[in-house]
Amino acid sequence: MTKDIVQVRNLRKSFKDTKVLQGVNFEIRQGEIFTLLGQNGAGKTTVIQILSTLLKADSGRVIISGYDVNNQPGKVRASISLTGQFAAVDDMLTGRENLELIAKLRADVSPKQTANGLLKRFGLEEAANRLVSTYSGGMKRRLDISMSLIGKPTVIFLDEPTTGLDPEARLEVWKTIKELANNGTTILLTTQYLEEAEHLANKIAILHTGKIIANGTLDDLKKLIPPVKKEYVEKQPTLEEIFFAITGKKETN
Amino acid sequence: MNPLRETFILLGRSMRHILRSPDTIITVTIMPIAFMLLFVYVFGGAIHTGTSNYVNYLLPGILLISVASGVSYTAFRLFIDMQKGIIARFNSMPINRSAVLWSHVLTSIVSNSISLVVIIGVALIMGFRSSASILAWIAVIGMLLLFMLALTWLAIIPGLKAKSIDGASAFSYPLILLPFISSAFVPTNTMPTAVRVFAENQPVTTIVNSIRSLLEAGSAGNDIWIALAWCIGITIVAYFFAIRIYRRAA
Ligand SMILES: Nc1ncnc2c1ncn2[C@@H]1O[C@H](COP(=O)(O)OP(=O)(O)OP(=O)(O)O)[C@@H](O)[C@H]1O
Ligand SMILES: [Mg+2]
Numbered sequence: 001m002t003k004d005i006v007q008v009r010n011l012r013k014s015f016k017d018t019k020v021l022q023g024v025n026f027e028i029r030q031g032e033i034f035t036l037l038g039q040n041g042a043g044k045t046t047v048i049q050i051l052s053t054l055l056k057a058d059s060g061r062v063i064i065s066g067y068d069v070n071n072q073p074g075k076v077r078a079s080i081s082l083t084g085q086f087a088a089v090d091d092m093l094t095g096r097e098n099l100e101l102i103a104k105l106r107a108d109v110s111p112k113q114t115a116n117g118l119l120k121r122f123g124l125e126e127a128a129n130r131l132v133s134t135y136s137g138g139m140k141r142r143l144d145i146s147m148s149l150i151g152k153p154t155v156i157f158l159d160e161p162t163t164g165l166d167p168e169a170r171l172e173v174w175k176t177i178k179e180l181a182n183n184g185t186t187i188l189l190t191t192q193y194l195e196e197a198e199h200l201a202n203k204i205a206i207l208h209t210g211k212i213i214a215n216g217t218l219d220d221l222k223k224l225i226p227p228v229k230k231e232y233v234e235k236q237p238t239l240e241e242i243f244f245a246i247t248g249k250k251e252t253n
Numbered sequence: 254m255n256p257l258r259e260t261f262i263l264l265g266r267s268m269r270h271i272l273r274s275p276d277t278i279i280t281v282t283i284m285p286i287a288f289m290l291l292f293v294y295v296f297g298g299a300i301h302t303g304t305s306n307y308v309n310y311l312l313p314g315i316l317l318i319s320v321a322s323g324v325s326y327t328a329f330r331l332f333i334d335m336q337k338g339i340i341a342r343f344n345s346m347p348i349n350r351s352a353v354l355w356s357h358v359l360t361s362i363v364s365n366s367i368s369l370v371v372i373i374g375v376a377l378i379m380g381f382r383s384s385a386s387i388l389a390w391i392a393v394i395g396m397l398l399l400f401m402l403a404l405t406w407l408a409i410i411p412g413l414k415a416k417s418i419d420g421a422s423a424f425s426y427p428l429i430l431l432p433f434i435s436s437a438f439v440p441t442n443t444m445p446t447a448v449r450v451f452a453e454n455q456p457v458t459t460i461v462n463s464i465r466s467l468l469e470a471g472s473a474g475n476d477i478w479i480a481l482a483w484c485i486g487i488t489i490v491a492y493f494f495a496i497r498i499y500r501r502a503a
Contacts, residue, residue: 049341052345053344053345054341054344054345074347077345077346077347078347080345081345081346082341082342082345084338084341084342086337086338087338088337088338088339088341088342089337089339090266090337090339091337092269092270092273092274093266093269097269101262101266102346104262105259105262105263105343105346105348106346106347106348107255131273147342151346151347
């Protein structure tokens with residue numbers, strides 16, 4: 001039986017005068033790839049930061065793996081892992097050392113083996129003993145994601161994991177994400193790329209003007225496109241068309 | 254979670270940074286040594302301190318300058334960790350949050366201590382001598398460690414709050430200047446009244462005086478209590494603000 005492993009209820013957050021989140025609701029089931037889609041400044045990173053206990057919401061409730069982020073942040077941290085919008089890797093260490101560092105901090109019993117396994121899996125073996133400052137953007141991203149897998153978190157947050165990657169590196173990251181989900185890991189991922197959401201996600205939620213304005217499978221979302229338009233479109237509507245149809249409609253409300 | 258274990262893992266990480274960019278230790282060590290050479294061999298002849306061995310007179314102030322410039326690297330390293338999202342990564346992990354800050358503090362203590370040992374070695378070559386007892390030396394070491402702790406916690410604040418790398422380390426410039434307006438290089442009684450009042454009432458003078466008399470006479474008199482009060486006071490206030498900022502930022 002699948003259950004909601006992440007529950008977000010009526011989340012609100014403002015920075016001074018900027019109302020960023022104005023009542024965000026969604027839930028994610030175990031093993032699902034859930035994509036939060038939104039334009040620049042929509043509040044995707046803010047949601048991720050609140051869910052990963054780095055930022056406090058003004059109001060609302062977030063439950064992850066049965067624990068409230070406000071009351072039991074320690075328990076939440078034990079079951080999550082964050083890959084932030086900008087690769088948080090240590091430039092002054094080698095790739096291997098970065099992995100071993102996280103493994104030791106997570107009290108992994110065999111940090112060396114864990115690091116070796118991940119280096120292999122992410123194609124970083126050759127560069128393993130080089131300082132990360134010499135890595136390309138794609139390699140840093142892969143290292144960043146591999147660091148997030150240590151300790152077998154049940155929920156992984158990926159904030160724009162493919163931004164700035166070349167098409168090949170993006171495909172690799174996609175493959176990794178799918179593998180993780182196949183192994184039962186729950187994934188919350190944010191993106192500005194409609195195509196990425198279309199490709200990866202079981203569920204897509206569109207964050208716009210501080211709220212989730214649409215939430216469902218790709219098929220669900222396709223139904224939201226105005227029928228008049230559908231008649232004139234020969235091919236299947238793309239998420240892009242859906243996105244602009246919905247966001248355009250909401251803005252004129 | 255084991256905060257002590259986590260602190261040491263993270264200490265190992267920052268010490269690796271230091272070993273890989275030795276310039277951080279070299280700068281912190283070379284500058285005070287250059288001051289020492291300059292003051293002893295260039296200005297020294299013209300300075301009358303009432304003691305025959307000017308290196309002995311100078312050394313305590315030189316050590317404090319070294320610490321003051323050393324802590325700017327603590328601010329720098331913390332700033333980089335904040336900016337790169339490394340602190341955020343650690344803070345989203347099931348580890349003790351204070352371990353992250355304490356590892357930076359311990360790194361500062363260890364690297365500053367290395368610099369001090371090198372500087373004392375150079376001072377010995379230049380003629381520094383002390384007849385102080387083990388006990389007096391322990392008091393000197395304790396005083397220096399407390400001074401490091403105080404300035405390190407002070408450095409944590411710009412490390413957490415600075416908007417730019419320059420901003421993160423600029424705070425230490427006034428700290429490096431303080432020893433120059435103190436009894437570190439010349440006795441305060443030759444200074445104009447306004448400067449003298451400042452010099453005699455700022456922490457560096459009492460810390461310098463107490464270290465100096467511990468090394469020369471083996472005891473420090475009243476100065477040491479005032480020096481201790483300064484160091485502990487600065488540590489407590491800086492710690493309080495640093496933790497508050499850290500909680501808010503994290
Ligand atoms: N610490 C902060 N202080 C003030 N404003 C902030 C802060 N963090 C975010 N904001 C504002 O909140 C809004 C949402 O930011 P957020 O980073 O969550 O957006 P995003 O969807 O992740 O955007 P992007 O696609 O550019 O990453 C923006 O207008 C941003 O300027
Ligand atoms: Mg963002």
